[in-house]
Amino acid sequence: MYSTLLTLHSYWAFLTLLVLLFASFNAITGYYGNRNFAMGKDLxxxxxxxxxxxxxxLLGLILYFTSPYxxxxxxxxxxxxxxxxxxxxxxxxxxxxxxxxxxxGWSKHKKQEASKAKxxxxxxxxxxxxxxxxSRIPYSNWLN
Known part of the structure; x- marks a missing residue:
């Protein structure tokens, strides 16, 4: 179970970082480009x-308690x-x-009225x- 969970946590990390990078980039370009916050795409x-x-x-917390470490x-x-x-x-x-x-950040954006503030x-x-x-990814373990 541990090795399966570790593999899932590692691969999901790639997806998470990509999606989070895309969301940050989208928000930064929306902020500086003075775009309207689209409830469909941007949300x-x-x-x-x-x-x-x-x-x-959640995967990480389960892995934490099942880890040999x-x-x-x-x-x-x-x-x-x-x-x-x-x-x-x-x-x-x-x-x-x-x-x-x-x-x-998600909670605070919902309270904003203006697109730039969102x-x-x-x-x-x-x-x-x-x-x-x-900053805290164990790259030596992750990239092997």
Missing amino acids: RISLFALIFTHIQI FAMWSEGGVMANPIARLILVEHPFTNILAVALITI FGKIALFYTIGLILLL
């Missing part, structure tokens, strides 16, 4: 990014081991924070979330 792009990130964090908490020395610290502390904490910011909230929060996600 769906942002919503798909939100859904993909939530599915990814999780046993290192009872053995001790997690903070002294850089790989264990990345996988057990930095990666989950930063990614939960990133998904929370993306969710806040794009602005999504651009700001989704881009910060994307940067946080990219």
Whole structure:
């Protein structure tokens, strides 16, 4: 089960990053291009990014507790081991924070009336979330 979940989490991460990158780019170009926020296209792009990130964090949380690394908490020395610290502390904490910011951006955009403000909230929060996600990916494990 663990290896299947790890593979799913890894491949879903590619999709999530692509959709989130596309949503951030769409919001930034909409903001600076003074476009109208289309309830069809722009809303769906942002919503798909939100859904993909939530599915990814759910997969990650399940993976976290089923991972063989999780046993290192009872053995001790997690903070002294850089790989264990990345996988057990930095990666989950930063990614939960990133998904929370993306969710806040989604909620704040709904309260805005003007298109520029809608794009602005999504651009700001989704881009910060994307940067946080990219900063804590365990690339040495992921790209092998």
